[in-house]
Amino acid sequence: MRLKEKHEITEVAEALSHFEGFLRRRGFKVTRTRLLIAERALSMPGHFSAIELWGALRDRGTSVATVYRTLDLLAEAGLVRRCTLAGTSGAIYESCLGRRRPHGHLVCRNCGRAIEFKSQGLETELQRIAEAQSFCLEEAVIQGIGLCSRCRKALS
Amino acid sequence: MRLKEKHEITEVAEALSHFEGFLRRRGFKVTRTRLLIAERALSMPGHFSAIELWGALRDRGTSVATVYRTLDLLAEAGLVRRCTLAGTSGAIYESCLGRRRPHGHLVCRNCGRAIEFKSQGLETELQRIAEAQSFCLEEAVIQGIGLCSRCRKALS
DNA sequence: GTGAGTGCAAATGCTTTGCATGATG
């Protein structure tokens, strides 16, 4: 546990300096607000919405607008991914730290949680299908909607 | 062509009476407006948004609210499917008539068109993954995002 | 100091809801 935490802290720190480098390279300014938002975003457990991240920053007087703007930058820097879970309105984000790519999501329509799974095989097959149509595949979205084991029991 | 058209018209007519039966069975009223919206929705080519369908009904003084309400009913009756294409905001609908299930979508991020493909194999595999997590899979969303062959050429 | 970044509030786009009126069973 102790080690895990330490490891995570290091990862976030590394990612933050990567982000700083990204900002400088692109001529963006390295501001306190951007680093703060980045740090909280990268420390969020699992998936989160822009609004949830904003909630975690309420105490610092940050505005939603800036949260959205910074999430865009983080996505461009490759530190965060924006995804749309089917059946929901609004985007959710996930930190790219310590996440195996590629992966898909099993989304529970009851509790809303998303379970990740490896999707290498599925993506390879999708790639094959795309090629057959000369479609240039850039990203794959593979999701299952239904009930997670917990809700399945709870509802029966 | 002649035959195809005739065939489609019959299909729509069949679907409409299915819808009427659905309404009666559920104690909903069979109104002129509902049948009109249903008829246009089932005749829409390819995918369409609620707003597009509304546009196709402008001349009849229908309100958006009713379009949305009726689309919900059509979805419940199994005549239309609501889906969210990744990378886009807002839902799109597709008539279930003459559509092979299951299928996935290749969504062009340039022109926005969605190309359908058979996804039987992919869904079976997803089902296997879900079972391994005791997740009860109800629906699969399999999408590829990228450039269709036309836009690929146009942009190069 | 100057231009980019920020917070705020207002605008947007899609979707839903409340309510008075009108049509259906």
Added chain:
DNA sequence: CATCATGCAAAGCATTTGCACTCAC
């Protein structure tokens, strides 16, 4: 003729934008 369905306008929600002010460079 009692309800349920409809149109309208207003509300809701996530996201974006315009603008004056502030900060990093």
